[in-house]
Amino acid sequence: VKKIGVLTSGGDAPGMNAAIRGVVRTALSEKLEVFGVYDGYLGLYENRMKQLDRYSVSDMINKGGTFLGSARFSDFYKKKIRSIAANNVKKRKIDGLVVIGGDGSYIGAQKLTEIGVPCISIPGTIDNDVAGTDYTIGYFTALQTVVEAIDRLRDTSSSHQRISIVEVMGRYCGDLTLAAAIAGGCEFIVLPEIHYTKEELVIEIEAGIAKGKKHAIVAITEYICDVEKLARYIQKKTNRETRATILGHIQRGGAPVVYDRILASRMGAYAVELLIQGHQGKCVGVQNEKMVFNDITNALKNMKRTFKRDWLITAKKLY
């Protein structure tokens, strides 16, 4: 292995820059050449790549987003487009690629590996929804952001004796919502992993009001329901003013917290080591604080993330 490439794909996440830096600096210290690919698989297809040196990643450890840019590029589902991208890599004599992104990006990396571009993927998404790792890069930063938002909502919710509904990202994974709910002191939690009806939620909230709770914050994961409609329903049933807040892309931004910087640096370094050792079609993970790797296909098809049911039970006890 003499020359490698690195790209970021899918939704951006704080810590992606730290991961790119980890890849670049490790590769250089192993005397490899490194190319940065702009805008994920789109830039790979359009052949937009640039050689990086150690100064290309200076002042990047603490920056949110990704300086290489990211993209959702649906044409990459097409075999013909992927083969053009693979040829661009081969023409430059790039021996392997590090792909930083979520599970969609993992599929792209696996498909590239199958057509002769050895890839190692790194989990970069705030959703913490990728199998084969305890944590994804960006998750802890987003968690901090969500909890700070909940703290602010608590102030106003408490002052006006309101019910607040806060919609948290995570796609179909409730990790971010559940952890933020515990840290933010929310007892009303609606997650994709658990059965939910608005009628049961109202019963829970009313029980809280009956106990003397002056306000309530409901943490709910995105895509479960229309939270504005839910707010109107709760207000009608409880007679309490109810407001919904969709946190949205605020959750994706900001400087990465310490844990994400460390995780990203370690994963970046580890991915390069795996490429040097001749691995391909693997994804990097952290399990019990140790770096691990798995087959991408295995992680995507067979390794299920376990839902932290005990966390939910604890959260409910703090009612």
Ligand code: ATP
């Ligand atoms: P996040 O979790 O933050 O949304 P992600 O990596 O899961 O990140 P996606 O939009 O699902 O985000 O995937 C990123 C890109 O990976 C896609 O836009 C596409 O270019 C590529 N990709 C996803 N699925 C496939 C697939 N089945 N075949 C080929 N390429 C794919």
